[in-house]
Structures are given as C-alpha cells and as structure tokens.
Amino acid sequence: MNYQEAVNYLFTQLPVFEKTGGDAYKPGLGTATAMDNSFGNPHLKYKTIHIAGTNGKGSVSNFLASILQEAGYRTGLFTSPHIVDFKERIRVNGKKIDEQFVTDFVNNYAVKFKHLQPTFFELTTAMAFEYFRQQNVQIAVIETGMGGRLDSTNIITPILSVITNIALDHCQFLGNTLKEIAAEKAGIIKHSVPVIVGEGDSRTNSVFIDKATQMDAPITLASNKLQATMGGVTDDGKQIFNVFKCGEPYYTGIKCGQSGKYQEKNIVTAVAAVEQLQRQGINITKQNIYDGFENVNQNTGFYGRWQIIGNQPLTICDTGHNPAGIKYVAEQIAAQHFKTLRMVVGFVADKDTASILKLLPQNGVYYFCNAQSKRALPSPTLQSLAANYGLNGNAYQSVKEAFAAAKSDAAKDDLIFLGGSNYVVAEVL
8 A cells, every 4th residue: 555545544444533423432442552562562662741631632732742842852742633634643843744654554554453443543543652662752742532531542651641621522422511521531640640630620620639639640720820811913923822820920922823712721731731841850941931832833733723824804714613612712703803704614413513503603694514524514404503593694515615605705804714623624724
C-alpha cells in the first residue's frame, strides 16, 4: 500500500468513531496494552502529559505543546479528530507525522494486529506512541479520544494529568449526568501524579477530589485561583488575554494566536498546568509562556477554533459541536457587530440537537447543511427541527452549496458563521 491506500485502509477497514459513531466505540485497555507490549512500551521512553475533558482539551493540548517547544523541548502532540488531514493527529514540534511512517506502519502491523480487531483510534494511538519513540521526543502531550478511564491512551503513566472541563456529551457511552461523566474523565488520574482540573464545577469537583485523594495525587482546581479576561486585539490579529491570580494581575498582555471568549478558560488551565510542570523541574520561563501562546498556530499547526477565514463579509468557522461548546460560540457571536448574521450549520445525528438549537441566535438567517459523513443529520431534518426553535432558513444538500448561498446573499458588513460539527469546518477549510 502507498500512503493514500494506507489511510484509506485505516478509514475503511477499521471501525472509525468519527464515521460510524457507537459502532466503533470499544471501551477497555486490553487491545491498546497488547499492541503497546508488542512495541516494547514506547511511551515509557519519554515523559507524557495526559489531557481529558469535554471541551477545551484540544486547545489546552496545543497551548502546552507550543509552550514546551518554546522552552526547547522536543515535543510530541497527539490529538483527535483531525480536521482536514490525517497527519494532523500526530506531530513532533508541530511537524505532521511522516507519510512514509504511516505507510510502513499500516503495511507492517495492520495484518499483524488483525486478530485483536483494533479500532481506528486504538491503532493510531499505537502508531503515535511508536512514532514519538522513534523521533526521540522528550515530552509528549496526549489527548484522550473520549472519556478517560477506558480510553486507549490511558495505558500511560504521565507526569501530569489535566482535565479541562465537564459537560454533557457522548452520554450514551460516558453517562447521563455530569457526575457520571466526571467519573469517566477522572479515570486518567494516576497514583501520585499531580492533576489539574481546569474549569471547576460544584457538581463535579467532589468526584475529582475524591479520586485524587484515593490515588494520593496532588490536585489543583485552577479556576479557584486563576481567572482570565479578554482584552483588545493586536494589529496582527492576536487576541490579548489577561490572567489574574486571586484577583491580582498575574500574566498580563498575553497575545494569543487563538481567539474566542472560551479561550479564557483554556488559558487558565494551561497556565496552571505549566506552573505544575515547573514545580516538577520542567524548565519553562515566563517568556516561554508568553511566546507559546502567541506562536501556538505556527508551533503546532492549530486551527479551526473561532478562525477568521474571510473579511467583507467577516467569515468565521468554529468546531464547537456540543451544547457547552455552542454556548460559548453563541456568546461570541453576540459580541460581534454586523448587519445580518448568516449561519451555515450542520450537525451529526447522535448529538443532543435540541439542546444545541436552543442556544443558537434567533436573529440569523440559516443555511442548513449536512457534511459528507454517515453520521450527518440530513439537512431537511435539521431545518424542520430548527423551525421549532425559531431558527429559519433553507436546507442544502452539501456544505459547499450552503456556504456558496450564504456568500451570495451577504453584504460586506454581514457576518457568516460556519460550524456545528468538525465535518462542516473540515469541508469549508
């Protein structure tokens, strides 16, 4: 197989959650452990940081990787899903995994591990861990796929665990209450390994504190000590954030390559995580922190979060796709100035669509679409559901058609927003 054939194999011959949803969800660590053992446990060759959470884990993962790179560490980064290119998932110092490595890995191990019936995510986790070993990374930032306790990344023993926040998502797998979901995320807490909880919640804090106590793991509730607020925007488009510690200025004038009000929470989580790493002897200076936030896009290739992709009309895309993520998106839209709001949206069928639709702005013209995914909610169905919440517009058979219609209708001072799922953003970009 060549590279494209290898990637096609991963997506067509293995169960892929992003394509088929629950059919590809296989909880448990048995397969991941067996594959890891066959490689001689590569993740033991470098330090790891483990990140879980409902929202924000991608941002925090990229922030930490960028800061570590600025500090001079050879840094691995494993995130999911990718938006456009499979290679986005596995990076070393921001450079995507080599195509030849992907090709060789699939050719050499897909058949070897066939008896284990690995999922797409299990096999790509093994690929990432072995690639990081061969690339001699010093620290790898590892994002969970879903949950934590039974996620295939949870075979690692990191130097730091980070849980960004808890909200209702993937309830059919993780639980129907915030406490049940928190218990799954808390599964990444390891014995004596410090843990940072980014966005505290009175309904779930006790779950993390109890688990940390049980595991003798020092715990920090970041939002109890740190707060961040958005400031202005620099001439080159960087969003300014100010971090406060117990109400006093702490990190002021952070220029961040990522904007969006929700990054206030993620910056707090990242700062708290960095401070814990410093306490553990990881050499990170204050300047490294500032530079890491400012250069995150260049350092890690991060994109798709409140990303401006056009002007006149201002055109923005965002990958927020569950009620908590959409809530932040709606708040950010409300803070913009525009003549007419044009919303190009599509969702996957297994999300809590009703809760999402309740949060979307009613003052917009809607262009309902469905991405080219088996999980996509058909646009006529979405159009009908949205009408129940006062959201009106036309249905289109593709993201491309919907976006083209929005651009055709828009004046220079309008705002076009595209989102609702990763797949919508992927097809736009």
